Amino acid sequence: MAGDRVTAEDNGDDTGFIREVDPRINSLVRPPIANIGLLVLVIAATAPKPAPYTLDKLTVIAEKSKIPVAIAITKSELGGADEIAAHFHGTPYPIFFLAEKGTVGGEALLEYLKGKTSVFCGASGVGKSTLLNRLFPQLQAEVGELSEKIQRGKNTTRATTLYSVGDGTYIADSPGFTMLDTEMYCRLEKEELPTLFPEMEPFIGSCRYTRCGHTCEEGCRILEEVEMGRISRERHESYCKLFREMKDLHLFK
Ligand SMILES: Nc1nc2c(ncn2[C@@H]2O[C@H](COP(=O)(O)OP(=O)(O)OP(=O)(O)O)[C@@H](O)[C@H]2O)c(=O)[nH]1
Ligand SMILES: [Mg+2]
Ligand SMILES: [Zn+2]
Numbered sequence: 277m278a279g280d281r282v283t284a285e286d287n288g289d290d291t292g293f294i295r296e297v298d299p300r301i302n303s304l305v306r307p308p309i310a311n312i313g314l315l316v317l318v319i320a321a322t323a324p325k326p327a328p329y330t331l332d333k334l335t336v337i338a339e340k341s342k343i344p345v346a347i348a349i350t351k352s353e354l355g356g357a358d359e360i361a362a363h364f365h366g367t368p369y370p371i372f373f374l375a376e377k378g379t380v381g382g383e384a385l386l387e388y389l390k391g392k393t394s395v396f397c398g399a400s401g402v403g404k405s406t407l408l409n410r411l412f413p414q415l416q417a418e419v420g421e422l423s424e425k426i427q428r429g430k431n432t433t434r435a436t437t438l439y440s441v442g443d444g445t446y447i448a449d450s451p452g453f454t455m456l457d458t459e460m461y462c463r464l465e466k467e468e469l470p471t472l473f474p475e476m477e478p479f480i481g482s483c484r485y486t487r488c489g490h491t492c493e494e495g496c497r498i499l500e501e502v503e504m505g506r507i508s509r510e511r512h513e514s515y516c517k518l519f520r521e522m523k524d525l526h527l528f529k
Pocket of ligand 1: 350351352353354374375376377398399400401402403404405406407418419420421422429430431432433450451
């Protein structure tokens with residue numbers, strides 16, 4: 277039945293994974309879902325204010341886990357959506373512009389979700405539950421207001437719930453996150469970091485130095501692409517920040 281909830285108990289075990297029918301091909305530890313076919317990164321155009329570094333860390337984790345990414349920009353009627361889209365310029369991630377009312381982008385996203393298991397991730401208050409309710413009115417997920425003062429969400433959605441919405445389509449709503457426990461579940465080598473930025477990946481090996489870190493080196497092809505505006509400067513800054521963290525703190529070892 278469309279709109280059925282699939283809960284952890286249905287697994288018959290206590291692994292915390294909500295659905296693990298097929299051999300696990302990928303998983304995210306937070307939220308705990310296995311066999312994700314799509315990660316929908318939900319970002320509000322204005323409030324709560326997007327945190328680019330957090331978003332980029334999440335796409336890196338998705339890439340590492342081989343989970344395709346799509347971007348859903350909510351509250352786009354309030355302005356600011358283009359800046360967010362620009363942040364992902366050069367990436368292969370499809371971008372959907374959404375608004376609470378009207379049908380902007382909704383149909384296209386609905387079509388894109390068909391036959392996939394998708395998890396909706398994003399900071400508290402960006403409108404994940406609102407969006408899911410609009411796409412699938414039968415869900416009736418709880419929605420909460422932003423706090424007046426700090427314009428952040430109030431963690432309305434408390435648990436990750438996987439819904440079956442028919443035609444082999446599954447949707448997971450998840451609690452908003454403020455921080456990702458990257459170092460806890462993502463074992464990365466710094467050499468592989470550029471491969472986890474798909475817009476940089478084609479240029480690996482084209483730099484002057486074979487051991488180029490792509491942060492500030494002379495003759496770096498990736499830096500050239502940033503200068504030419506073909507790779508987003510902000511995304512590259514996130515790359516540099518992650519690279520430094522890995523180098524200095526060995527967070528990922
Ligand atoms: N203007 C406008 N407001 C929206 C839109 N989408 C959601 N909101 C509002 O944003 C607030 C938070 O929405 P939720 O759907 O509860 O957000 P959430 O991402 O599920 O939040 P958590 O469950 O706390 O993680 C509510 O007041 C919604 O009405 C939109 O497209 N436009
Ligand atoms: Mg919610
Ligand atoms: Zn380089």
